[in-house]
Amino acid sequence: MLRDITLGQYYQTDSVIHKLDPRVKLVATICFIISLFVVKSWVGYVAAAIFLAVMIKLSNVPFKYMVKGMRAIVFILLITVVFNLFLTPGEVLVSVWKLKITREGLQLAVMMAVRLSFLIVGSSVMTLTTTPNSLTDGMEKLMKPLKIFKVPVHEVAMMMSIALRFIPILLEETDKIMKAQIARGADFESGNLVKKAKAMVPLLVPLFISAFRRANDLAMAMEARCYRGGENRTKMKPLKYASRDRIAYGVLAVYFAVCIVIRIYL
Amino acid sequence: MGIIRTDKLVFEYIRRDEEGNVEGITRAVDEVDLNVKQGDFVAILGHNGSGKSTLAKHINAILYPTEGTVWVDGMDTKDEKDLWNIRQEAGMVFQNPDNQIIGQVVEEDVGFGPENMGVPTEEIWERVEESLKAVGMYKYRKYSPNKLSGGQKQRVSIAGVIAMHPKCIILDEPTAMLDPNGRKEVVRAVRGLNDVEGITVVLITHYMEEIIHADRVFVMDKGRIAMQGTPREIFSQVEKLKELRLDVPQVTLLAYELQKSGIDLPDGILTVEELTRALLTVQS
Amino acid sequence: MSIILDHVNYVYGGDTTLAVQALKDVNLVIPDGQFIGLIGHTGSGKSTLVQHLNGLIKPTGGSIYFNGEDIHEQDYDKKKLRSKVGLVFQYPEHQLFEIDVFTDVCFGPKNLGLSKQETELRAYAALKQVGLEDDYFYQSPFDLSGGQKRRVAIAGVLAMKPDVLVLDEPTAGLDPKGRDEILDQIAKLKEETGITVILVSHSMEDVAKYVERIIVMNQGSVMFDDTPGEVFKHYRELEEVGLAAPQVTYIMQALYKNGMPVKTDVTTIEEAKQEILRTFGK
Secondary structure, three states, X not given: OHHHOOHHHOOOOOOHHHHOOHHHHHHHHHHHHHHHHHXXXXXXXXXXXXXXXXXXXXXXXXXXXXXXXXXXXXXXXXXXXXXXXXXXXXXXXXXXXXXXXEHHHHHHHHHHHHHHHXXXXXXXXXXXXXXXHXXXXXXXXXXXXXXXXXXXXXXXXXXXXXXXXXXXXXXXXXXXXXXXXXXXXXXXXXXXXXXXXXXXXXXHHHHHHHHHHHHHHHHHHHHHOOOOOOOOOOOOOOOOOOHHHHHHHXXXXXXXXXXXXXXXXX | OOOEEEEEEEEEEEEEOOOOOEEEEEEEEEEEEEEEOOOOEEEEEOOOOOOHHHHHHHHOOOXXXXXXXXXXXXXXXXXXXXXXXXXXXXXXXXOOHHHOOOOOOHHHHHHHHHHHHOOOHHHHHHHHHHHHHHOOOHHHOOOOHHHOOHHHHHHHHHHHHHOOOOOEEEEEOOOOOOOHHHHHHHHHHHHHHHHHHOOEEEEEEOXXXXXXXXXXXXXXXXXXXXXXXXXXXXXXXXXXXXXXXXXXXXHHHHHHHHHHOOOOOOOOOOOHHHHHHHHHHHHO | OXXXXXXXXXXXXXXXXXXXEEEEEEEEEEEOOOEEEEEOOOOOOHHHHHHHHOOOOOOOEEEEEEOOEEOOOOOOOHHHHHHHEEEEOOOHHHHOOOOOHHHHHHHHHHHOOOOHHHHHHHHHHHHHHOXXXXXXXXXXXXXXXXXXXXXXXXXXXXXXXXOEEEEEOOOOOOOHHHHHHHHHHHHHHHHHHOOXXXXXXXXXXXXXXXXXXXXEEEOOEEEEEEOHHHHHOOHHHHHHOOOOOOHHHHHHHHHHHOOOOOOXXXXXXXXXXXXXXXXXXX
């Protein structure tokens, strides 16, 4: 059933990584991504691989879940590899018809593939170990300084968490409306693109009306419960750094320093 | 003075056509005087479109009167400085369970109200625990609302309101979208709040079996209060209720039909036991 | 001419540990022209069951036959089946989408590929059948009252001229009068056209007055399948699975236990009244 789809592919288990403050995980993910572009040598990638492997081990999430995220980007990965492989000028290794594979191209292609896969796996360590809810909380807290520049940080975070709450409900509703229209002879599958687009009207109109009705109801319910924006609001689950979070920041700093050292000296 | 009081409350809204021209004015609530005592269980009945929901939304200051006044615990709802106090003291539960739960976890949703009020973190946890216990949902505190039944969702909504420590709670057709089991669960929870916690309850519904235990019943029609009294007084007027597009529990209807056929039964029978006893008395 | 469900099973969630068996070995024969109440609490499988009747859901085991033909045969025309077995979903007014009532009702027959004239004739007849007045035909469906919207939605299915009409909770959210009006209208339609009607509900009280057969679902299985009077005799078992017999059943049972010689298998207030008056010798 659609209702059982949990977004953000959170994997429920107990681990050190799960327990970390979401801010630590957000910062770590960003640092890790940057580090992938900082290092330029094979030694650097080995360092990144070790760091990633340790994190995956610590997270207690089966490796196949990490790889699942890769499936979605296989196509992008292939394009990147192909482009780099054939379009980089340099010392020619193989030449087929008009296409030439160069040593530099091969190097670059492999590097890009490694970078992209590390990037995806690295981010999925975060999404698999953090509930969407605490992720929004973490973002809200991290971006708080942006308030000075009139960025509505609290509102954006609230919007994200409401969206996360309603996506499964709306998915289920889509399914229901679709079935009801099929019962009235609607056809969502056959025909060309124009016909298909037209066939969506009986689905989209009721869906939009329902979404607006829900939005209206929810706004009223929130106001009735004294919601008036982020000012003077307290938190039921405030984010607080524990000693493990400070240690994690330490580890992260060491890793980042190593990456810079590798970049400069190796 | 009662906890909720209205004086000649009128609410009108303007109907417009597609071009925005005024087509007419509809009076949804028409000179309603209401006085609800602290600790009472009050039921408001009425068919769809009778104005009962519009009336309810005035108590929580979601709507403001066109004419007349609404006081909640002595505060005029039109007075802007008291707005948040009124919304805290008069909590509101709505019809659709899906459209009023904000949190992705039960306990977080119950904590939403207190968070908005600026209650300190530790106290929020205490309130969430006691509220969920009061509606019998404590063991579901870590659940996603999407995994709960309709009746359970409504009980979470009720807990979310009690966590704000209101003096009264207004329930706007909380059972309309539920199955019989869900309805029973919710009504039981609401009665518990009234009996045990002493919270004033205003229950809006069109299910007659839910109001048998109310202290006072108001029946609305065309924006006005058409009938008021104890459940027994109301249920003894079967014909009038039918005129107002309502019905009575089967047992009351049967007693009424038997009465019409010449069997000497008392007015306003509400339960199976009452009817059985009355019929046995007549027989002997 | 009938619907036959032969050992129908339905499991959703596939082969994971989360798999749920929504229907367990359901065997039913639905002959032409019956008025049936399908009762069960939320999650009993009744909504899943009705979606099998017009092929919206394919059973994971067993077969469904409509007029003798297996509806999941390769070349079976599903679209035709859906016009013959009309399914009105819960809160059907949420599926309205056209600019006016009449156009919305035309949607079904138009999808069947009928001529414009035939489509409009059918839409008109269907709107008449649900008792909607002409004044509303060219209004936006969203401007109507809740009860009226529901009638329009039901007309949208009726316009396909189904042989079987299945209504999932047609009275949900309506007030008592609105509920009675819709049910009376359906009963009248049944009387006039002789179509098979399946009324899905969780209220015994609502359907007892109308139907000739009640199918009680519990945990995906058929628990009872009999006349209302026979089904309500099992009121204790019904209670155990979270359903209740109509209040009159309890009244008659209480009277009987207290020594009053009344029959206990009455299903409506009228019958109960006659029965009590009889014992009083009136």
